[in-house]
Amino acid sequence: MNSENKANQTENPFLPEPARIVRTCHLTEDVKFFQVRIADMEKALSFRYRIGQFAMISVLGAGEAPFSISSTPSRPGLLEFCIRKTGLVTDALFGLKENDMIGIRGPYGNGFPVEQMKGKDILIIMGGLGAAPLRSVLLYCLDNRDQFGRVILLHGAKRPAEMLLIEEFLSLKEREDLECLLSVDQDDTGKWTENIGVVTTLFPKIKNINPSTTYSMVCGPPVMYKFVLNELLKFNIPKDQILMTLERRMKCGIGKCGHCAIGYLYTCLDGPVFTYWDVIHMRELI
Template sequence: MTQPSSNDKNIYLPKVAILDRVQDEIQEVKTFFWHFENPADQEEFKKFRPGQFAQVSIFSQGEFPASLPPSPTEKETFFTVRTVGSVTSGLHQLKAGDKFAVRGPYGNGFPMEQYYGRNLVFVAGGIGLIPLRSCIIYALANRDRYKKIQVFYGSRSPRELMYTQNLREWEKIEGFEFYTTVDRGDADWKGNVGVVGSLFKKPDVKVPVENTTAFVCGPPIMFRFVIKDLKDMGFHDRDIVSTLERYMKCGVGKCGHCCIGMAYVCTDGPVFTYEQIKKLGEDI
C-alpha cells in the first residue's frame, strides 16, 4: 500500500510496518525485528543516525517513543522494548507477521562524524545499552575512523545482560576493549562484580581522557555516579554525551511534554552533552 503523497507531509501519520520476528532479550525485554510495508518508506527510514528514535504506534493503544538500537550500517531494523505501560505491552503481544505502525526517525542523534579521530568510551547500564548499541556497531563498522574504542557495560545480574550474541562477538574483536560487570554474580559468573564505575579502577583498564568522547546511558542513579567517576578522571563536561528520555506524544516539538528547561528533547535532543544537560535546569 502506498500512501497518497499529501499524507507524506503529515508529521503525525505513522506508516504501516510488519513484524518479522521477536527475540527474547531479558525478562520483560524483547527485540522486535520489523520492516515497513512500503519499500520506499524502508529506504527513507534507513537514513537514520545512531541515537535517533522513532514513534511506535499500536492502534487503539497509542504511541510511544523508542530508541533505535540498530546501526544504519546494519541491514535489519528493530526495536528493543521493555513492557512498562499499555502500549509497550501491546507491542509485546504481537507475533511475527502482525502489523503495527512507525514514524520517524526523529531527534538529533549522535554526531558520529564529529568524533572522527577520537577515542570513544561507552558506558552503559542495564537497558541503557539499547541506544548505545547503535553507536557501538556504527563505530565498529567505521573502525579506522576512530582511535581507541572501549565499552563498559553493567547490569544487575548475568541473566540481565542484553544482546548476548553481540556481547560474545565483541569479546573476540581485537583492538576493541569490552568490559562487563554485574551487581550480583551467580555460580557461573567469572567476570567482575560491582557497579559499572568499578571497572574504571581495575588495574588492567586504562581509560583515555585526552581526545576522548564518553557516551553514558543508564538509569538516573548510575548516570550520576558514572558522571562523577568520569569527572574525577578529568573528563570535560562537553566530552560526555548522553541521551535523555521523556514522556512524548508527538516527537516533533509540538506537544510540549518533553520540554526540559530550554530544550525540547524530541527535536533538540535526545542527545545532549553533559555541559548542555547541566544548563537545562531541571531534573534528568
C-alpha cells in the first residue's frame, strides 16, 4: 500500500467506551444535564480533551450522535453534557436514569485555540443551547483565571425558564473577576432582575473593549449569529479572533462518513470551531 499510515492501526476508532450516567436532571423543559463517567477508571482519568471539543455518545439500539462537552478539562474524571431532546438518540438518552450505561468515544474536533487565547481578554456570547459548548470555555477560564485578561460573559435566553444552568450563572454574577451579563427576551415570571431584551442589547454595557487583545466566542441559534457578529465587528475585533462552534450531521466524528463536509473541510476534524474568517472564506458554513 502506498499510503502513509500514520494513524493508529491497532484500535478500532469506532468502538465506544462504556460509561455510566452519574447524575442527570432537567435544565429546561427539553434540555437535560448529564454527568457521565467512563466506567474504566484509568480511561476516565486519561480522557484528555480541549475546550470546544465534542464526543460521540451512543445508546444501544438507538444510535450515536455528536454532543459538545460542557465540562472543563481542568476538572478531569467526569464529563458533562447539556442535551436537547430533538431526535432518536436524544429521545433514548432522555429515557435513561442515573447509573444507566451509555457509550462514549472521542474527544473529537479541533476545540478552541487555548494557547493563543492565553493572556487575552475573553468575550463569551451564548444564546439558548449555545451554553453547552461555551460553558466549557467559561469554566476553564475561571479555573485558570490568572492566565486570562478580562473575562466577559453575555448569556441570552428566550425566557428565564429557558436559560440553561440559570442558578450557576446567577451565582457567577457575584464574582468580581467575571463580567457576567444575563438577558432574557421576555420575562414571564415578573421576578427577573437582569436585562430584558435580545442578547445584543447587552453590548452597550460592555465598556473599553481592546479589540486586538480580545478573543470572542459565539454559539447560539442560527438567527443570533448575524446580529452578534455585526456587534463584534463594530468593536473592531479581528475576524480570526471571532470564534464560533457549529453543528452538522455526523455519523463518525473522525472524517470518514462525509456528512459534515463543508467544501474541503470536515466539521468533525477541522471544526467544530471556526473563525469568522473561515465563515466568509468557506461560504457554506452559516
